[in-house]
Structure formats: C-alpha cells, structure tokens
C-alpha cells in the first residue's frame with residue numbers, strides 16, 4: 001500500500017466538499033481554537049476561499065535528514081496549519097524541498113489540509129511530464145492543487161499539458177510564475193491572451209513595479225495572484241533592524257516589521273495570497289499573525305511606503 005493512502009483519501013474527500021467547506025473550517029473556534037478569523041480571499045476562477053498568508057519553501061526546506069532540523073521544520077509546518085494556513089508553494093528548482101514538504105505533511109498528518117502548489121521547471125514535453133509526475137510523488141498528492149510554469153520556462157510546450165491534466169482532474173488549478181522583476185512584458189502579453197487560474201510574481205514595499213501592470217491585469221482578467229519574495233529575502237529586515245515600528249501601525253493591528261511588510265502586500269485588493277518562507281517557528285507565528293485583524297487602507301499604505309523610504 002502506498003504510504004500516503006490514508007491522507008490522500010481524507011484529502012480528496014475534503015477537496016470534494018468544495019469552497020463552502022473550506023471557508024467553514026476556518027471559522028473561529030473550530031480550526032484555530034482562538035477568537036479570530038483569518039483573512040480569506042476568493043480564487044476568481046472558482047470562488048474557493050484561500051487564507052491570505054501561505055508559505056514558500058525556497059532554501060528554507062532544502063534540507064537533509066538531520067533530525068533536529070527536520071523537527072524544527074515540522075513545528076514550522078504545524079504552526080502554519082494551526083494558524084489557519086493552507087497554501088504551500090514549492091518547485092523542483094528548490095533542491096530537496098518538494099520531498100521535504102511531502103515528508104513533513106505526512107509526519108504532521110496535514111495532507112488533508114494542504115493546498116499544494118508546485119511548478120514545472122524544465123524544457124520539453126516529455127521531461128515536463130516526467131518532472132510533474134515526480135513532483136506529485138515527492139509531495140505525496142494524487143491531485144496537485146496548483147501546477148505553475150516556473151519563470152515562463154518553455155511555457156508554450158507545457159501549457160497544453162497543464163490544461164489537459166486540469167481537464168482530467170489531476171490539477172485543480174494552473175498558473176505561471178516569475179520573480180525579481182523579470183519577464184514582466186512577456187508575462188503581461190501571455191496573461192492577456194492565455195487563460196490561467198493563478199499568476200505568481202514579486203511584490204513588496206520596496207519593489208512595487210507590478211502595481212502598474214501585472215496586478216491590474218490579474219484583477220481585470222480574474223486571475224488569482226501569489227506574491228513571492230515579500231521580504232526581498234531578508235534584505236528588508238536588515239534595513240529596519242534598529243528602527244521602532246511607528247505608533248500608527250497599531251491602527252492596522254501590526255506588531256512587528258514582518259507584519260508591516262506582509263499587511264502592506266495583503267491590503268492590495270488584487271492580491272490573493274502571499275508566500276513568505278521561513279525555517280523558524282517564531283517567524284512563522286509572526287508571519288501568520290499578519291493574516292488576522294485590520295488591514296491598512298490606501299491612505300495608510302501610502303504612509304507606510306513614505307515611512308519605509310525615509311529610513
């Protein structure tokens with residue numbers, strides 16, 4: 001028997017119950033055991049609700065078998081789900097991360113809750129198919145919630161396969177990604193002519209280039225957005241290391257610089273979900289906190305930018 005059999009059948013059942021059930025499990029006191037409701041956003045192509053804080057795995061989950069390291073990451077994963085998270089983003093580009101995600105979902109019995117997202121990152125139809133099959137096996141899923149084309153790589157070849165597999169029910173959603181401000185013009189053209197459920201790119205308080213283009217296109221075309229590099233890796237934390245949070249950040253329930261950065265992103269109306277990566281439990285608790293409480297309005301967001309840029 002496949003070692004993932006139990007979790008997959010539970011997971012398939014829950015997925016089949018649809019968007020209403022997903023939202024219902026996130027009501028106060030049921031999943032969270034706390035007096036708060038995580039902020040959810042709809043995936044435009046289905047209406048299914050997603051918690052606005054997801055999790056990335058680049059570098060942080062590319063680890064070996066060391067039991068202490070694995071135990072720490074298992075706790076990171078546990079906190080993520082306990083605080084209402086669902087979407088985990090990975091890629092075959094991230095070394096061992098897909099396998100580590102699969103192992104930790106199994107070890108923490110969280111396969112039923114995950115919204116699993118990975119990518120195809122190779123050239124050619126046959127290599128793409130082999131890689132996607134391997135990703136599903138590594139992550140321990142029989143249905144991939146979201147399969148994305150990583151960095152537009154050989155997208156014309158992979159897109160028909162993604163559509164076919166979505167039609168067959170092997171993928172629930174399909175998407176395409178970029179980061180670091182690359183390929184914006186080409187991606188804009190693709191999004192205007194092809195149909196995708198999700199698009200992923202970089203957006204943060206320091207790098208706001210997508211405000212003028214990709215975020216608007218996604219909103220106009222009804223495409224869910226996943227936001228990567230919310231902290232520019234760790235560069236933004238270095239800039240604020242000796243700086244106190246402004247008093248007015250309490251007005252949107254912000255308790256840390258991590259939450260300042262994440263709430264800035266989540267408050268954009270075209271953002272569906274942001275995917276910070278961390279290897280630390282206290283950082284996961286911090287990041288998940290950004291998915292609760294009030295968000296800054298547009299005037300406050302401008303004030304946040306001005307303050308950050310004055311540092």
Ligand SMILES: NC(=O)c1ccc[n+]([C@@H]2O[C@H](COP(=O)([O-])OP(=O)(O)OC[C@H]3O[C@@H](n4cnc5c(N)ncnc54)[C@H](OP(=O)(O)O)[C@@H]3O)[C@@H](O)[C@H]2O)c1
Nearest residue numbers: 056057058177179228229230231232233258276277278279
């Ligand atoms: N083209 C693409 O498709 C693409 C490209 C880039 C990224 N991505 C995805 O987006 C995810 C996020 O981007 P990223 O990993 O490049 O960078 P990121 O999330 O902006 O930054 C990650 C770094 O921030 C630190 N950190 C996290 N939470 C923190 C907190 N609350 N306080 C202080 N430090 C904190 C982490 O260190 P600790 O471990 O010490 O917490 C880690 O070094 C990736 O993991 C990946 O899944 C996709």
